[in-house]
Amino acid sequence: MNYQTFYYEVLYERGLRRIDLAISDKAAGLIEVLPEFYPQAKWQRCVFHFHKNILHKVPKQKREEVIPMLKAIHAQEDAKSAREKAVAIVDKLEAMKLGSAAGILLNGIDESLTYYQFPREHHRSIRTNNLLERIMKEIRRRTRVVGSFPDGKSALMLACARLRYIATKSWSDTRKYMDMTKLEETELQQTA
Template identity: 60%
Template sequence: KALEKAESVAKELETRKLREAAKCLREGISETTTYLLDDYPREHRRRIRTNNMIERLNREIRRRTRVVGSFPDGRSALMLVCARVRYVTSNEWSTRRYLDMSRLGESVPVAN
């Protein structure tokens, strides 16, 4: 279902002449939906899908980009977002533990 929705969004992006965005979506969708696989513990899925930390980061990025208004190119927007992410991960958020990763290790088979 998620893959079908992503494909319809990619087609919509292409009709709007946003080919690079459509390409990025198609290339990244499998990584984005990895948490839906049975390898992940069920109790982790909701936290991986979305959480307050991610939502807060998204709000912070929106707040910063609205101040600028319009960017000269995509690279400058990306630089602003990356700078904000670096700041956030180097501060209070990076010290919190959100998932018990030992539970994840129990369910993932080790390759020989």
């Protein structure tokens, strides 16, 4: 069993029965195993990581010109407009002699537009997995300060304490990360 299978298996065994959307970079193992446990789940390629993959093929002196082009794709009103914008930018990149960057954009654009299938109010929150990465970075920062732990339980307690703090301060009743009633309304409209 690989760690990707283990990841989803643990979630499933702990009672998570439904995932509507999984957001990640293009980690092939996670994408391949997702349908085994959550066949109804859609996959969203993290827009930030997608842009990073493209920019790795762009020389540093041209990045300042390319970055706004990439951002313009995901600022469109709908997926159709975003695809059209992406095709136009592929042509621009090829004209700039950035064929490999254009190829990555053309081949991966649909993977980065899944969020358009969800309510508009959620788009900002589900385009990337940066929130989760920010939380993990904060936990890593806190654990590095401590250095070594007497046992695994103490490290887990520190991580859980930080997660509890984030949940009570950032995701309290007054400030929600996402209003799930919008998703429920969309589901009702689709079944009606």
